[in-house]
Amino acid sequence: MAAQDSFQDQTDAPDADEIEKITRAAWHYYNDGLTQNQIANMLGTSRIKVSRLLEKGRQTGLIELRINSQFGGCLTLQTELVDAFDLVDARVVPAAPDIPSTPRIARAAASFLSQKLEANDLLAIGWGEATMTTLRYMAPTFQQANVSLVSLTGGVSAYIGTTGIYGPTNNAHLIPTPLRVSSEELAEMLRVEPYVRHVLEMAATARYSLIGVGSVSNSATLVRYGYCSAAEIELFARRGAVGDVLGFFYDADGQILDLDLHRHVVAIQPGELSKIQNVAAAAGGSEKVDAILGLLRGRLANILVTDEDTARELLRRVG
């Protein structure tokens, strides 16, 4: 469990006073086109301080760059993806070799969701790195729009933490269990536990959900966080698994496999997930192409946020 500490935020959230300053600085810098020096004079502070305020604003997602092109995102690939896989929507971030794609995809996912979520909406979230990173970028939106979080699986509380970054009035309804427990019996007991049940039922009522996609490899997040052993992964692969959602492995057609593991997972049932109107998957990278293909074929998600290279590969493979 200790390993999950690395899920915590690296930048701490700015307080109200700082938000005010960042907002002011950002306005003058980006909208008014003033120099940092001029802003420093107006705000009665030093130039370097302004520089840092802006940097912090960008990091935390308080300052968001929105690109208003054709379809909100970037490329014609988006429409092609929507058509090819019969999706509700898609976002494709431009290719950028040598830059890790997860944070970029997370940025796009955060931007997408921020745009779609309305005041007092409920966002259901799964487990995984992409999900976590996306949430971090969305923190300011949660405060602003009073969006509540509800978890689809156990193991989420570790990276939501007890910090108040999701605002004072916002509730985060999390399942207070690990993603996987040691026995089938325990898992069942937890699933019927009133509070857990309540959260899972609530999750099914969300208008939007955000999930990650796991690949079937030794470097999968599930393995790195100790939820699965490398041996298990190999076994699943031989059984035809190409990826996982919420801890459930599926084959190339997106059919959930019948695995012991699945009875050890504390999460919403995949069948229940499809009750949610908009299921957005955030994932990219060549190692995840198989997993994403299966996911989309099995209609386990209807919105995809990915990167350009992955999108091209998906379209090549499906065409």
Added chain:
Amino acid sequence: MAAQDSFQDQTDAPDADEIEKITRAAWHYYNDGLTQNQIANMLGTSRIKVSRLLEKGRQTGLIELRINSQFGGCLTLQTELVDAFDLVDARVVPAAPDIPSTPRIARAAASFLSQKLEANDLLAIGWGEATMTTLRYMAPTFQQANVSLVSLTGGVSAYIGTTGIYGPTNNAHLIPTPLRVSSEELAEMLRVEPYVRHVLEMAATARYSLIGVGSVSNSATLVRYGYCSAAEIELFARRGAVGDVLGFFYDADGQILDLDLHRHVVAIQPGELSKIQNVAAAAGGSEKVDAILGLLRGRLANILVTDEDTARELLRRVG
């Protein structure tokens, strides 16, 4: 009429190919944190070109800076305004001496509306400089979300022009007449003209509308564009006028005055305007405080976008 040419855009809209490039460059620059040199290499162009693409993106509103603070805008003043005048929402841009406030307010208004408007929505627009500037910043949004425009008054077509900046599929339903015509009879004839009538009826069904606020002074836009003479303005002032919406002058309580002029105006009737759920007024400056106060007291608008100084003055005067 020729005077209205100055309403035209100064920056021409980028074409599809350029939008693609700008989008790519913007992603790498703002989201990935690359330098313009690196981007130039990736895109196979020169550094200076990238610099210009980014500049153009910012100018046209394609690249939009969104500040996700407390209430989407900036300051606690926003909540105070909402409370004091019983508004639906408010946006306040931070004070910046020596910078003209109209474009800044327009930016904020554009950002606000872009956020609120949904696909296939209809936006009703009035006449005036602030409205025109706001629309310019919103051009990319119109293309993206397929929002249609409908005019609340005559005289709008002059600044919408025949350019395709509002997208190929987007319709702009404009009243093809001046704001004011020379006789009462002509005005009435135009108002009952089927097409004009159709547009006005359509306008009343819009979910959002954007209007400017005119002050009662010789420097008012109405005077500068020749719709009113200085003598008329003086007369209106003596009759108690503090401002105008859509060419209709009202007093300090926001009651529309009974003026000959009003029978010469080709526009939706003020009573009809209030059928629109969300009426956003974009205006600021010390010379407009009286006009805005009257507007809000008479509930002629329920959303205000203004600047910090004006907001403070409004609150001082009402308190």
Added chain:
DNA sequence: TGTCATGTTTATCAAATGATCAACTTCTCA
């Protein structure tokens, strides 16, 4: 109280950026 550790501010400097001006291309009209 002193010392160490932590975080914050301040100076310095190299890198990055936008403005200016010159060169070039493209198009128009005689």
Added chain:
DNA sequence: TGAGAAGTTGATCATTTGATAAACATGACA
């Protein structure tokens, strides 16, 4: 065809900016 206008691209340079490291303040703890 060629001169001229209008717009686009490229080079140079001053300004702006963020990174680095040093100084400073702050607070915990022996």
